[in-house]
Amino acid sequence: AVVGDAVSAAADGLAGLQQAAASCTLCPLHCAATQTVFGEGPERAEIMIVGEQPGDQEDLAGRPFVGPAGKVFDTVAAEVGLDRSRTYVTNAVKHFKYEPRGKRRIHQKPNQGEVQACRFWLSQEIQLVQPKLIVAMGATAYYALTDGRERLEDVRGRPLPIEGGRILFVTVHPSYLLRIPDEARKADELARYRQDLARVGQMA
Ligand code: URA
Numbered sequence: 436a437v438v439g440d441a442v443s444a445a446a447d448g449l450a451g452l453q454q455a456a457a458s459c460t461l462c463p464l465h466c467a468a469t470q471t472v473f474g475e476g477p478e479r480a481e482i483m484i485v486g487e488q489p490g491d492q493e494d495l496a497g498r499p500f501v502g503p504a505g506k507v508f509d510t511v512a513a514e515v516g517l518d519r520s521r522t523y524v525t526n527a528v529k530h531f532k533y534e535p536r537g538k539r540r541i542h543q544k545p546n547q548g549e550v551q552a553c554r555f556w557l558s559q560e561i562q563l564v565q566p567k568l569i570v571a572m573g574a575t576a577y578y579a580l581t582d583g584r585e586r587l588e589d590v591r592g593r594p595l596p597i598e599g600g601r602i603l604f605v606t607v608h609p610s611y612l613l614r615i616p617d618e619a620r621k622a623d624e625l626a627r628y629r630q631d632l633a634r635v636g637q638m639a
Contacts, residue, residue, distance in 0.1 A: 449478055449563055452556070456529060462552040464530035464545070469494045474525025474560050481639045482522040483566035484508075485557070485576040487608060491540050494531035499524050507609035508572075511625070515633040523564045527579035528553045550579050561599070568594075568639055569601055573608030592631055594638060602638065606631035 447454075453473040459465055472489035475498060484500075492502030500508055512519050528549055533540040545553075557579060561569070571577040574587050580603060583590065587605060595603045607628055615621040 456556050462549045464532050468530035470497050471529050476523030480523035481567045483569045484524045486526045486572050487575040488526050488528035489531045504610040511629050517636040527576045569603050571605045577605050
């Protein structure tokens with residue numbers, strides 16, 4: 436039913452697609468998650484930003500990149516003049532995957548099957564938004580968009596032509612930056628991420 440719903444919903448644009456995705460059961464992640472966290476942004480944004488999956492706060496809020504990783508993205512994007520409200524922000528996987536630990540919910544990486552199942556939604560978002568430039572933040576997004584298995588460092592920071600005449604640009608995921616314990620290294624990596632997003636702003 437999900438597939439049938441989505442096919443007819445796509446005719447209603449992103450809002451219809453989002454509505455269909457709200458009852459998605461294409462993989463088991465919907466069982467434990469609070470809700471589907473769909474992408475958001477203008478219907479015809481030139482830039483699409485793709486993350487991995489919603490985190491704890493996104494799962495509760497129902498919006499992508501509103502938690503700690505989202506704050507890093509927002510801050511750096513603002514610093515380099517990349518206006519988030521003009522981009523379409525989404526995730527490779529649209530349900531939060533976690534392991535309960537006491538009162539906390541610990542993020543778990545989505546597996547290949549989950550990423551593949553959720554491509555059903557990501558590819559339709561791309562068809563509707565028709566972005567010129569897609570930014571993959573992290574390896575999961577890169578894999579979801581290309582099937583590519585290259586190391587992130589080998590594809591990072593330069594425009595890559597992909598199908599549909601679009602450009603793919605790969606950078607790290609902002610939560611990677613939050614996990615770097617060493618302050619000096621963190622500052623360096625943050626500077627590289629800033630450089631990447633500045634590049635994105637210039638390309639659009
Ligand atoms: N990390 C992601 O990849 N996406 C979000 O929406 C939040 C955190």
